[in-house]
Amino acid sequence: MAQNSSVHAANPSPDDVGAWRLAVHLPSERGASRIVTEGLLEQLGVHGWESSDVFSIHLAAEEAIVNAIVHGNKLDPHKQVYVECLVSPELVRVEITDEGAGFDPAQVPDCTSDERLDVPSGRGVMLMRTFMTRIEYNEKGNRVLMEKRKG
Amino acid sequence: MPTHQRIDVSKVGDVTVVRFNDRKILDEAKIIEFGTELFGLVDLDNRKSILLNFDGVEFLSSAALGKLITLDRKVKSHKGRLKMSNIRREIYDVFQVTKLNKVFDIHDGEAEAISAF
Numbered sequence: 001m002a003q004n005s006s007v008h009a010a011n012p013s014p015d016d017v018g019a020w021r022l023a024v025h026l027p028s029e030r031g032a033s034r035i036v037t038e039g040l041l042e043q044l045g046v047h048g049w050e051s052s053d054v055f056s057i058h059l060a061a062e063e064a065i066v067n068a069i070v071h072g073n074k075l076d077p078h079k080q081v082y083v084e085c086l087v088s089p090e091l092v093r094v095e096i097t098d099e100g101a102g103f104d105p106a107q108v109p110d111c112t113s114d115e116r117l118d119v120p121s122g123r124g125v126m127l128m129r130t131f132m133t134r135i136e137y138n139e140k141g142n143r144v145l146m147e148k149r150k151g
Numbered sequence: 152m153p154t155h156q157r158i159d160v161s162k163v164g165d166v167t168v169v170r171f172n173d174r175k176i177l178d179e180a181k182i183i184e185f186g187t188e189l190f191g192l193v194d195l196d197n198r199k200s201i202l203l204n205f206d207g208v209e210f211l212s213s214a215a216l217g218k219l220i221t222l223d224r225k226v227k228s229h230k231g232r233l234k235m236s237n238i239r240r241e242i243y244d245v246f247q248v249t250k251l252n253k254v255f256d257i258h259d260g261e262a263e264a265i266s267a268f
Binding site: 030031034051052055056058059062063066111112117118119120121123124126127130 | 177178179180209210212213214216217218220221223224240241245248249250251253254
């Protein structure tokens with residue numbers, strides 16, 4: 001699965017000395033998120049993030065990558081998902097771009113409303129918003145930037 | 152008796168107790184199996200009282216939550232009862248922010264949950 005993905009760690013800028021960076025193209029396959037999350041989880045530990053924050057970041061990254069692969073690229077083998085990560089002791093940033101048509105996050109129905117409470121899907125974006133400090137989409141809606149700040 | 156890969160099934164009195172073989176319920180292929188095995192308890196085995204004991208489960212994604220919601224609906228439509236126990240703090244937080252703690256019948260420990268059937 002991982003053979004067609006390219007992984008490289010770029011050199012840190014002077015502002016982020018000691019930060020870990022990852023830039024990777026993922027195939028639009030179920031399970032491809034593991035290519036990112038394995039390294040991300042390891043580096044969260046290296047940079048001293050607490051287990052509750054690790055859970056939050058893992059959940060948000062997983063939901064966002066699955067959304068990009070399944071809803072964005074619609075599992076099209078000709079499309080890729082581009083992921084950039086930065087992990088430092090105080091800040092985690094994950095940016096995910098797919099090659100799909102984009103979507104309007106404001107149009108995602110409230111999954112906590114009484115009539116949607118027992119609908120089995122549609123919770124990913126809400127979980128990303130709740131468990132990260134900051135989340136922004138580009139205008140097209142095919143790129144999401146998420147940040148978690150410690151404390 | 153069907154063979155299960157993702158879940159471990161036992162009986163305590165009339166209650167079917169389900170434990171999970173994965174610490175992280177995450178991989179989409181495994182989540183599909185996870186759902187199939189759970190739904191089979193209701194659709195194939197006709198079990199009416201089911202307890203999901205999440206001891207040892209550290210992570211689950213929204214796709215796994217979806218399977219739990221579908222299971223809850225199946226159990227209710229079969230006039231059965233589904234309870235959950237031993238949910239670690241971070242996962243309970245997910246249930247709370249999604250308000251699924253109002254949908255699911257959640258107990259602290261297995262013994263307490265079984266006695267509540």
